[in-house]
Amino acid sequence: MTSFTEENYLKIIYKLSAETDNEISTNAVAELTQTKAASVTDMLRKLSEKQLVSYQKYQGVRLTEKGEKVALMVIRKHRLWEVFLVNKLGFNWDEVHEIAEELEHINSDELVQRLDEFLGFPQCDPHGDPIPNRHGLMPELGYKNLSEITVNQQVVMMGVAQHSTNFLQYLAKIGLNLGAKIKIIEINDFDKSLTIKIGVKKECFLSNEVAKNVLVKAIKMD
Amino acid sequence: MTSFTEENYLKIIYKLSAETDNEISTNAVAELTQTKAASVTDMLRKLSEKQLVSYQKYQGVRLTEKGEKVALMVIRKHRLWEVFLVNKLGFNWDEVHEIAEELEHINSDELVQRLDEFLGFPQCDPHGDPIPNRHGLMPELGYKNLSEITVNQQVVMMGVAQHSTNFLQYLAKIGLNLGAKIKIIEINDFDKSLTIKIGVKKECFLSNEVAKNVLVKAIKMD
DNA sequence: ATATATTTTTAGATTAGTCTAAAATTTACT
DNA sequence: AGTAAATTTTAGACTAATCTAAAAATATAT
Ligand SMILES: [Mn+2]
Ligand SMILES: [Mn+2]
Ligand SMILES: [Mn+2]
Ligand SMILES: [Mn+2]
Numbered sequence: 001m002t003s004f005t006e007e008n009y010l011k012i013i014y015k016l017s018a019e020t021d022n023e024i025s026t027n028a029v030a031e032l033t034q035t036k037a038a039s040v041t042d043m044l045r046k047l048s049e050k051q052l053v054s055y056q057k058y059q060g061v062r063l064t065e066k067g068e069k070v071a072l073m074v075i076r077k078h079r080l081w082e083v084f085l086v087n088k089l090g091f092n093w094d095e096v097h098e099i100a101e102e103l104e105h106i107n108s109d110e111l112v113q114r115l116d117e118f119l120g121f122p123q124c125d126p127h128g129d130p131i132p133n134r135h136g137l138m139p140e141l142g143y144k145n146l147s148e149i150t151v152n153q154q155v156v157m158m159g160v161a162q163h164s165t166n167f168l169q170y171l172a173k174i175g176l177n178l179g180a181k182i183k184i185i186e187i188n189d190f191d192k193s194l195t196i197k198i199g200v201k202k203e204c205f206l207s208n209e210v211a212k213n214v215l216v217k218a219i220k221m222d
Numbered sequence: 223m224t225s226f227t228e229e230n231y232l233k234i235i236y237k238l239s240a241e242t243d244n245e246i247s248t249n250a251v252a253e254l255t256q257t258k259a260a261s262v263t264d265m266l267r268k269l270s271e272k273q274l275v276s277y278q279k280y281q282g283v284r285l286t287e288k289g290e291k292v293a294l295m296v297i298r299k300h301r302l303w304e305v306f307l308v309n310k311l312g313f314n315w316d317e318v319h320e321i322a323e324e325l326e327h328i329n330s331d332e333l334v335q336r337l338d339e340f341l342g343f344p345q346c347d348p349h350g351d352p353i354p355n356r357h358g359l360m361p362e363l364g365y366k367n368l369s370e371i372t373v374n375q376q377v378v379m380m381g382v383a384q385h386s387t388n389f390l391q392y393l394a395k396i397g398l399n400l401g402a403k404i405k406i407i408e409i410n411d412f413d414k415s416l417t418i419k420i421g422v423k424k425e426c427f428l429s430n431e432v433a434k435n436v437l438v439k440a441i442k443m444d
Numbered sequence: 445a446t447a448t449a450t451t452t453t454t455a456g457a458t459t460a461g462t463c464t465a466a467a468a469t470t471t472a473c474t
Numbered sequence: 475a476g477t478a479a480a481t482t483t484t485a486g487a488c489t490a491a492t493c494t495a496a497a498a499a500t501a502t503a504t
Contacts, residue, residue, distance in 0.1 A: 225490080225491095227490080227491065257491090257492070257493090258492080258493065258494080260492085260493070260494080260495095261491070261492055261493070264490095264491075264492085265491080265492095268490090268491095279499090280498090280499060280500065
């Protein structure tokens with residue numbers, strides 16, 4: 001069995017692994033777990049003994065297949081609970097992360113399976129993140145960052161690549177909600193900032209920093 | 223803040239207190255927490271420092287008002303989650319206790335409030351146990367034990383006073399489900415065992431031990 | 445009332461997870 | 475290559491929750 005704490009470490013190593021092909025450093029893990037490097041070293045040795053990570057001292061860490069499976073199941077639970085909180089209990093999408101952070105450690109395969117069914121087998125969570133299926137397979141949603149879209153293309157907002165309350169509330173303020181239709185009016189060459197049109201009414205200015213964190217889907221022109 | 227473990231101790235002391243007006247013994251707590259008396263002593267000193275119980279060594283323990291409030295909120299969460307698992311996810315009533323045992327420690331007033339609303343503010347859980355309201359008030363449901371009912375009285379099964387899987391499956395086997403109409407045909411003077419009629423069809427024999435753990439409501443004759 | 449049995453507490457140890465400070469290793473920079 | 479800086483690991487300590495074994499207190503039974 002994996003403890004609450006071990007699961008959080010595995011999840012964080014998984015997230016860091018998505019951004020690179022290299023081994024993950026002790027310090028990177030320490031930053032996300034909000035602990036000190038010394039604590040991380042202890043835990044990595046422990047996870048290594050349990051065959052959940054491959055780790056040699058001073059050489060960084062990598063998930064084993066077994067460890068990745070555990071991480072994916074925790075992420076699956078996290079995202080399913082987020083869907084529950086937003087779709088069934090009416091929470092706002094910027095209020096659910098902390099609660100899901102606790103719920104993700106509840107231990108019952110039967111529960112997860114039934115919850116998934118109750119929610120209608122959703123493909124992604126309220127932030128647009130894909131939900132691994134019961135086998136740990138992450139669905140390919142094919143979303144792009146708004147920063148990769150070219151001028152005049154029409155897209156629909158599908159999610160975010162960052163979950164901070166700050167960011168989510170900023171999006172709410174400028175009226176950029178899930179499902180919003182977006183058209184790129186102009187791209188500023190110098191700083192890659194954008195002028196976009198949201199729906200039919202609003203024009204709006206976006207920094208590249210924001211655009212990189214907005215996930216969109218191209219509208220099919222058929 | 224109260225930890226997972228502290229909450230379990232408080233809940234157990236609450237349950238034991240319901241059966242007596244006296245102080246609760248260290249051993250009684252140890253039995254239900256599945257720990258040793260020495261561990262209980264340590265925890266009681268700690269809970270006492272936090273003003274959650276009143277405790278003097280060798281004299282047993284009692285919840286303070288503050289401790290009772292915490293216990294009631296844990297019980298509230300436990301029972302609400304049980305309702306969710308049965309009514310929304312389709313679990314059987316004998317499958318939900320262990321899962322609720324974990325869910326009851328999730329920490330968010332907002333979550334509990336919204337869950338309560340989502341479930342339609344239920345008065346009792348799938349076992350017929352009353353659900354404390356947000357102020358910690360336990361609704362008076364006025365259910366009686368089947369063992370207290372007199373011959374020829376008509377009653378409806380509303381719950382159970384015991385949650386063991388064994389017991390619940392036995393009830394299922396003899397067809398004694400929530401909402402079943404029961405009529406007492408005969409009471410055996412010697413061992414207080416009962417012959418009852420369930421619904422219109424079945425006659426059935428019940429030991430006093432079973433009858434004591436079946437909760438019923440008298441049918442209004444109007 | 446005294447001796448015996450039971451219950452409860454203390455003393456000392458263990459495990460998981462964390463910390464600080466110091467030592468070891470790796471990386472980066474002349 | 476040689477030194478300085480940064481990273482990582484070890485050593486030793488702490489807290490929460492638990493245990494066993496021994497001591498202390500309470501309850502029970504002659
Ligand atoms: Mn977590
Ligand atoms: Mn999410
Ligand atoms: Mn519990
Ligand atoms: Mn119950």
